[in-house]
Amino acid sequence: MRLRRRVATSVAGAVVLFLLVQGLLVLAMVHEQEDELTDNAVAAEASRLAQRLGHDGPQALLDPQALGLPPRFQAWWLGADGQAWPAPAPTPLARLTPGPHRHSDARGEWHLMVTPLAGGRLVVAYDASQEEEKVHDFGLFMAALATLCAAAALALARRLANHAVAPLERVTALLARWAPDRPDEQAAPPRPLDEEAALLDAFARAQRHLERQLAGQQEHLANLRHELRTPLATLRTDLELLVEAAGAAPPDPARARRLQRALRLVDDLADTLSALPAPGAMGTTPSPTPATGVATAPRLALRACVQDAWDSLGDAPARAGLALHLDLPAERQVHADRHVLITLLRNLLGNALEHAAPARCTVRLAPGGGPPRLWVEDDGPGVPESDLPLLFERYWRGRLADAAPVAGRADERGLGLAIARQLANSQGLQLQAEAVQPHGLRLVLCWQAADVDENSTPA
Structure with missing residues (x-):
């Protein structure tokens, strides 16, 4: 069965089941209320007749019009000696105990009240066939209404199924266009x-x-x-x-x-x-993790790696007016893959070369103890606070550069910092960006405690 049909059938079935249960409950409630109203009317009439018979005797039943018996009501007095007024009562009624009763036979649906009197009993019966027919008609009306609601629910369920399945069909169509069938498949x-x-x-x-x-x-x-x-x-x-x-x-x-x-x-x-x-x-x-790939990597002198990354830029910083201030202790060591770390640092320094020069680039450790946090900080124009989360997006080069590329810098594709973060993640490091006041940009490379070894000799 198609998914659309299954969804439509399930939703419509749930609605139909709800309507069926609700309709049955309403019908049962209406029928019970009709029976209670009829029982109350029979009880009231039995109480009135009991008072009348107590005053005039059972002979009053011989004249129903004078007695004021309403339509569809019948009454009998059954004496203890076997006498019955105005005529013998049907056999099933003669055996009834005092109180309300309901009885069905070929003549209709009867509601009865048996009231004890001096020397006998008063039996009052009411023919409720018309009320039962009304309840039956109401049930037919509820069934027709439920059928209409079920048809409407089925139509709505189909529309809902179309909305529910449409995203799957769109994804299927996109995948089919991206990876179509091959003849050999x-x-x-x-x-x-x-x-x-x-x-x-x-x-x-x-x-x-x-x-x-x-x-x-x-x-x-x-x-x-x-x-x-x-x-x-x-x-x-x-x-x-x-x-x-x-x-x-x-x-x-x-x-x-x-x-x-x-x-x-x-x-x-x-x-x-x-x-x-x-x-x-x-x-x-598996990708390197701080527990395996980095902690088992060679121990490197951080200052020497930064110097090698700077030297790899050649004379480009001098031509652009970028000066390096290296404020790192020679004995500071970390675990890292040498080529990956130098490539990462070259991208960070290259970012200052491309976007901050002429400027001064300072490489130093953040103050405080704990695992090292390397700052690569320039005093160039900087980046707005709102753009900091976008620095590591691939192909993002800043709002002005994206809107109107600078002549002579078409080779800048906005990949340097994205590659740097990817390399940092591969080594279990974190690379972040912060704004420097009053202007400038600070790139922060963070090691973890397990990646640091300050007392070993450099590789």
Whole structure:
């Protein structure tokens, strides 16, 4: 059964059941009230006749008109000696005990009241057939009304089912457009599917689509690893030859530093390639956590890592007018992956280079004890408080930059801080942004207590 039909049937069934129970309760209540009213009327008439017979004797029953007996009422006096006035009562009535009674026979529905009198009993009967017919007509009216309400409930239930199922159908349509059927997947002829089965089928196709894309990315990554290893090895060999040649030539400290920095970067790239998961293993390696991935990482001197990240920017800070003030103790050490930490710090410093220069960038530890909180703070124009939550969104570059990109800076894609936070999360660290007064931006990199080792030697 289709999901839409199941929803409509369930809602309509609940409404019909409610109407049925409610109608039966109302009918029973009306019938009971009619019986009580009739019993009260019979009891009142029996009390009046008892007083009359007590004054005139049972012979008064011989003249019903003089007695004032209302229509559909009958009365008998049954003496203790077997006499009956005005005529013998029906046999079932003669055996009734004092009090109210109800009796049904071929002649109709009777309400009776038996009242003891001196020397006998008074039996008053009322024919309630007309009242019963009215109750019966009321029941038919309630049944017709319930049928109309049930039809209306079914129509409303169908509209409700359409509204309830429409989101599932929209999701199914979106998934079908994103991951359509492939010819090689249609071995069996399509069969009619309800909305739930269609959605599950669309999700299955989307899953297969993602698996194919992941397999293609794994293959591309394997090819990239293979293609980059040989050029990196050649590049390192050439750099080593240049280092040896520089040693034989007249000393040039600046050139020697650049060559050493280039060698370190080549080694970092090679380490990154080695750390990439092998084909088929993507998605199976758990992400580092503070309890496993970071606490077991090498111990690094924080100041040296910041200096290496700054050096990797080359002469770009000098050209842009960005000055570095490094206020970190040389002995301060943390657990971290060296390449990841330097890449993260380079993105933080690069953010100051792109958006704050000309300015002064200060790197220091936040005051107070506990796990280190590294501040990368600039005195540039800063970011409005309302925009701070958006700093780590991918492709967000600020309101002005998004509205009118600055000429000559088209390569700024708003990814630096998003990548930095992703790297921080992968190491179990936290990256936050704060506004600096009167202007400027502070990026805060927070370690946890388990990630700190102040007394060990740097790696």
